[in-house]
Amino acid sequence: MNGVDEVSPLELLRSALPGLSGAKLRVAEVIMANPDVVGRSSITWLAEQAGTSAATITRLSTSLGFDGFPELRAALAREHGRDVQAGWEKDIGSAITPDDPADKVLSILAGNQLTAARNAMASVDLEALESVADRIVAAKRVQLFAEWGDAPPAHELYLRLFRIGIPVWFGEGAYFSQVGASLLNEGDVALLVSRSGESPIAAKFVRTARDHGALTAVITGSPDSALAAAVDVAVHTGTGLGNSWTDYFAGRASDTLVGGLLWALVAQRVPDRIYERISEHDFLEPPSAKPARRKAR
Structure with a gap:
């Protein structure tokens, strides 16, 4: 190579574009439009796409400082690989790589979840959570709120509370959160899940709920956040927002664990209500097990 291995081949092409014309310009345009494809294709394929000869592609490659097309193609492939890796690490994280086998991916995710669960066990204020459970049992209305990735554990908590007869509602978005908060009264509960603890919509939800008593x-995973400071009770899960999907997925385990713990604490406070509801509606008896009723004559 002629000292171009550290320089982006696409940058070299952009710089050369004003001086190119004819077949060389067509080749450059094809490369610029599909650098990842060119990085894994033959010189014959590129020649067909640009409507020119392999010799023209070779001359363009050498004019850019490469020994020939194979070296230019390799540089394009390396650059694409670096871009893919950077995008992967920004989104997914560095704990898992695109080449990891399934068993390693499973092990990493399970290990991260185990760590998050341990963090939750060390961080949760049990007295605070029990006080929330007491208030939920006594409330005439419980309004849950969460957005985007925080919604699944909040929605699961909603389903579990609803199942045991708690008057609970769940809303996402600015409109539904404000309507839900405005329907609350003295003695009711407004509970939200927010890993980051930062959300203008959630902050307004809290203000409206507090104004209604x-x-x-x-x-939350951020005990020092604005939302944690604004609410009456902040429960720390031990896992913050993180910088990638892998981090966020791990934190989901702590969110779900704390939500499940809160539900269990509520259920402990209303065991008779649970029994009565199950007995009344025969939730535990499959339809086929019910005795057939005889028609009156």
């Missing part, structure tokens, strides 16, 4: 609480 409700207890406000947040399950």
Whole structure:
């Protein structure tokens, strides 16, 4: 190579474009439009796409400082690989690579979840969570709120509370959160899940709920956040927002664990209500097990 291995081949092409014409310009345009494809294709394919000869491609490659097309193609492939890796690490994280086998991916995710669960066990204020459970049992209305990635654990908590007869509602988005908060009264509960603890919509939800006399609480990974300071009760899960999907997925385990713990604490406080509801509606008896009723004669 002629000292171009550290320089982006696409940058070299951009710089050369004003001086190119004819067949060389067509080749450059094809490369610029599909650098990843060119990086794994033959010189014959590129010649067909540009409507020119292999010799023209070779001359363009050498004019850019490469020994020939194979070296230019390799540089394009390396650059694409670096871009893919950078994008992967920014989104997914560095704990998992695109080439990791499935068993390693499973092991990493399970290990991260185990760490998050341990962090939650060390961080949760049990007295605070029990106080929230007490208020939920006594409330006439419980309003849950979460956005985007925080919504799944909040929605699961909603389903579990609803199942045991708690008057609970769940809303996403600015409109539904404000309507839900405005329906709360003294003695009710407004509970949100927010890993980051930062959200203008959630902050307005909290203000509205407090103005209506409700207890406000947040399950969060950021105990020093604005939302944690704004609510009456902040429950720390032990896992913050993180910088990638892998981090966020790990934190989901702590969010779900704390939500499940809160549900269990509520259920402990209303065991008779649970039994009565199950007995009344025969939830535990499959339809086929019910005795057939005889028609009156």
